[in-house]
Amino acid sequence: MHAKTWGTGAQEMAIEEDSAGGPALPEELPEGGITATGVSRKFGQVHAVEHMDFHAPAGKVTALIGPNGAGKTTLLLMLASLLAPDSGTVSMGGLDPQHNRAAVRSRIGWMPDTLGVWESLTAREILTQMARFYRLPAAGIGPRVAEMLDRVRLSDLADQPARVLSRGQQQRLSLARALIHDPSVLLLDEPASGLDPGSRVELRIMLRELAKEGKAVVVSSHVLSELDEIADGAVFVNKGRTVRQQTTEEAHAAGRRYAISATDGAALAAKLTELGLVFRQEDGRRPAVSLLLLSDDDAARLLRDLVLAGVPVSSFAPASGALEETYMNLEGERR
Numbered sequence: 001m002h003a004k005t006w007g008t009g010a011q012e013m014a015i016e017e018d019s020a021g022g023p024a025l026p027e028e029l030p031e032g033g034i035t036a037t038g039v040s041r042k043f044g045q046v047h048a049v050e051h052m053d054f055h056a057p058a059g060k061v062t063a064l065i066g067p068n069g070a071g072k073t074t075l076l077l078m079l080a081s082l083l084a085p086d087s088g089t090v091s092m093g094g095l096d097p098q099h100n101r102a103a104v105r106s107r108i109g110w111m112p113d114t115l116g117v118w119e120s121l122t123a124r125e126i127l128t129q130m131a132r133f134y135r136l137p138a139a140g141i142g143p144r145v146a147e148m149l150d151r152v153r154l155s156d157l158a159d160q161p162a163r164v165l166s167r168g169q170q171q172r173l174s175l176a177r178a179l180i181h182d183p184s185v186l187l188l189d190e191p192a193s194g195l196d197p198g199s200r201v202e203l204r205i206m207l208r209e210l211a212k213e214g215k216a217v218v219v220s221s222h223v224l225s226e227l228d229e230i231a232d233g234a235v236f237v238n239k240g241r242t243v244r245q246q247t248t249e250e251a252h253a254a255g256r257r258y259a260i261s262a263t264d265g266a267a268l269a270a271k272l273t274e275l276g277l278v279f280r281q282e283d284g285r286r287p288a289v290s291l292l293l294l295s296d297d298d299a300a301r302l303l304r305d306l307v308l309a310g311v312p313v314s315s316f317a318p319a320s321g322a323l324e325e326t327y328m329n330l331e332g333e334r335r
Contacts, residue, residue: 033216039088109183167194228321
């Protein structure tokens with residue numbers, strides 16, 4: 001019988017031996033990503049997660065979206081097998097981590113929101129130790145570590161202690177640590193935190209590449225505008241419950257808000273009113289109006305109509321991403 005709490009550090013993800021002393025690893029695991037069904041977890045009297053459902057398919061990037069305190073990190077810890085649910089089930093390719101703990105952990109890469117332990121070790125030493133924990137063949141550990149350091153652009157800092165790395169560099173090292181054993185499921189908690197704009201673009205490209213390789217990639221992030229460019233779908237959670245599951249295509253089909261500015265605000269407002277469109281004035285450094293449009297084609301037609309009518313449009317762009325629009329609508333319904 002496993003204890004209810006299985007640990008929180010990334011090193012806890014290392015492969016464990018079964019009671020007979022050998023690794024409990026089947027030769028192959030079923031495909032299908034990772035799923036949570038009706039999972040609940042409370043801490044004392046606080047219900048962090050209540051009957052939450054979640055599915056991240058293989059070969060896709062799934063965003064986990066919700067406000068602070070919604071239960072996102074608790075869910076990720078349960079998916080990572082680092083926290084046991086009080087009720088409900090978690091399945092990784094058909095395997096339950098409570099009964100196939102070592103097998104599941106061998107296929108999961110976990111990236112917490114901070115690097116955590118071993119700050120006195122170098123980046124190379126950290127990755128080498130993680131590779132040993134996951135029982136990679138000894139002869140292949142050195143090349144694999146070098147490959148991962150290069151992939152996250154840390155080769156020049158490979159022999160520096162982790163404590164001297166910047167926040168963004170530590171995030172890249174944490175990602176390499178999660179990928180060292182080539183997992184089939186990748187769980188990322190705020191992976192873009194501390195990254196500069198260039199590194200964020202690189203992260204976005206890397207996550208799409210990992211999904212193309214067939215991995216199930218789960219990303220919890222507050223940077224919703226970037227998730228539009230990364231995610232194939234999203235699960236929205238609030239107050240410990242799943243409130244909506246949606247593909248990115250469905251989010252785009254529901255429309256999003258556009259912001260429009262013109263050097264003649266009165267002419268802009270008059271034309272939008274003539275077209276029968278509902279809009280609102282937006283406060284900001286530059287006067288603008290915003291309105292909901294259902295598709296990119298609608299946006300293109302509106303811009304054409306404004307220009308043909310002689311309205312001096314100075315900017316015309318989405319005010320939010322499609323997933324962000326869904327999130328804000330859910331927040332409005334909650335209030």
